[in-house]
């Protein structure tokens with residue numbers, strides 16, 4: 001064991017300072033646990049700030065509602081792949097947690113009667129599939145920002161210890177499988193540090209950066225997912241990646257559904273309103289996966305716009321300047337800033353963009369990481385927890401509903417915090433640091449000190465992202481995915497020969513990016529292999545060669561292991577906590 | 590910024606890391622600016638850029654997208670410069 005590396009000891013180590021990590025840390029710090037939070041960027045710059053739409057809870061402030069309807073919508077939206085016990089737990093907890101956030105200072109927008117305002121979002125219904133519901137609570141268009149800041153301030157107050165701008169490299173695991181903390185590096189100095197903990201929580205967020213066109217901040221490189229894989233833990237349901245139909249072509253930024261909600265529509269190069277062909281009723285407001293596939297098909301069949309015929313157009317001009325200025329000011333500002341055109345006069349070039357990682361580290365509803373490592377499919381990994389977008393509880397199944405992710409991170413961040421408190425009562429002492437994980441992590445770091453000729457990290461990363469977009473995007477077939485698997489494995493070999501030119505330690509961001517690329521690579525392989533194996537279409541995973549959902553063979557969760565790229569499966573938890581199960585039905589809107 | 594090329598390279602790296610934010614829009618506005626334009630700024634403009642980076646993400650986004658004016662009016666110039674490089 002590398003004895004020269006300094007060690008810090010805490011009861012709990014939380015890796016990630018987004019909404020999920022901070023909600024868990026708060027629970028722990030308030031219970032007087034000695035908790036450290038590690039974040040590669042300053043905590044309030046975590047990706048949770050980007051969530052502008054809002055958070056779902058059945059408060060029934062605007063229209064009738066209850067948690068049972070919310071539960072139904074979430075399960076139906078998931079295309080029946082969500083675990084129903086976890087969904088019930090989340091939907092029941094939602095109203096309480098919104099009120100709690102409000103008391104902690106999150107300025108939710110209000111109705112005239114003083115109650116929290118709620119907006120309608122896609123996929124929300126009253127009475128199990130009836131009329132539209134209004135379930136999304138928002139703090140104007142800065143909900144994520146408000147939640148993150150409130151949680152950060154509360155953590156400072158509760159004396160959580162922050163390691164800002166520290167990059168977690170790998171988990172430390174002993175021979176009996178206990179997780180004992182992590183090896184991290186301080187980005188400023190490049191020096192490694194061992195953080196020992198009785199319990200470790202991964203809350204590192206999503207991995208949108210595996211695709212070239214995506215809506216995620218550049219920090220979303222799936223680091224926690226890579227760390228789990230390298231510690232021998234499988235990833236669950238990675239084939240399910242949500243694509244948002246209306247990203248700005250070539251850039252990825254999100255143009256919200258609001259634009260189509262206000263009456264905007266999509267056109268191909270012939271000026272045809274093509275959604276009428278794909279979804280005669282809902283047209284441009286059909287569900288995300290349907291619209292994404294339609295855009296892809298138009299482009300693929302040669303009806304794309306622009307010199308490279310590689311996108312379609314979103315037309316807003318007919319709404320008139322007033323509507324655009326009043327109802328869609330944010331979208332207009334984005335278009336003006338990045339495309340230097342005004343949507344009042346010109347249509348917007350659009351292409352589907354990767355948005356949300358439904359899969360992740362398998363956990364139960366207490367946030368404990370579970371895997372088929374022993375005799376059962378859901379053996380807990382002692383000392384390891386996961387919450388937020390990096391975890392797969394699974395409440396989103398094959399497709400996440402808008403507004404359910406901010407809910408997921410606070411509900412399961414809190415639940416994990418509570419369970420860790422119990423775990424700490426039974427595990428009072430740090431276990432001895434044994435095993436070779438520290439050496440392995442240090443070897444991973446040292447590998448980037450190799451000098452000499454080699455490809456650049458940027459080149460491999462760009463090729464990986466393009467390959468994932470072309471071979472594992474919205475439209476999948478056996479042939480395309482098989483080629484994708486080969487190509488990504490080839491890229492993994494190329495990565496071994498990549499070299500850095502800068503070998504200094506201090507603020508070596510090139511080295512950080514190389515370490516991130518290793519995570520992207522592991523996550524990409526898990527994604528394309530899982531997608532190739534699943535021979536059905538369900539939620540976000542759509543196969544032209546298997547266009548239907550196949551509950552008989554595929555109503556099960558995928559588990560991908562890094563070792564030998566092995567796949568395994570486990571049943572979906574169809575039994576809720578207290579109500580009747582929702583059996584799979586056709587998903588029509 | 591230091592005259593020593595080693596130091597200024599580190600300062601640049603530090604600056605690049607500070608431009609890694611929680612929103613793609615900000616990454617796309619700030620990263621190319623540091624890469625291609627920052628070195629050509631006057632000392633005063635560099636200071637102003639650093640002042641912008643101290644903003645919280647949400648506020649920075651609103652200012653850079655001209656949906657809000659910064660409290661310190663002197664920052665308007667650097668905001669236009671950042672916008673003009675996208």
Ligand SMILES: Cc1cc2nc3c(=O)[nH]c(=O)nc-3n(C[C@H](O)[C@H](O)[C@H](O)COP(=O)(O)OP(=O)(O)OC[C@H]3O[C@@H](n4cnc5c(N)ncnc54)[C@H](O)[C@@H]3O)c2cc1C
Nearest residue numbers: 016017018019020040047048053054168205388389405406
């Ligand atoms: C544009 C956009 C809009 C969205 N809008 C909504 C919405 O309206 N409603 C909704 O419910 N959801 C929305 N989502 C989804 C939602 O924002 C995210 O799923 C959620 O915020 C994830 O939170 P998290 O706590 O899991 O992770 P994050 O907030 O992503 O935080 C991850 C943390 O992990 C840290 N980290 C990562 N890797 C390392 C490492 N190696 N070492 C140290 N630290 C590390 C980071 O520094 C960060 O602190 C949106 C997503 C996007 C992209």
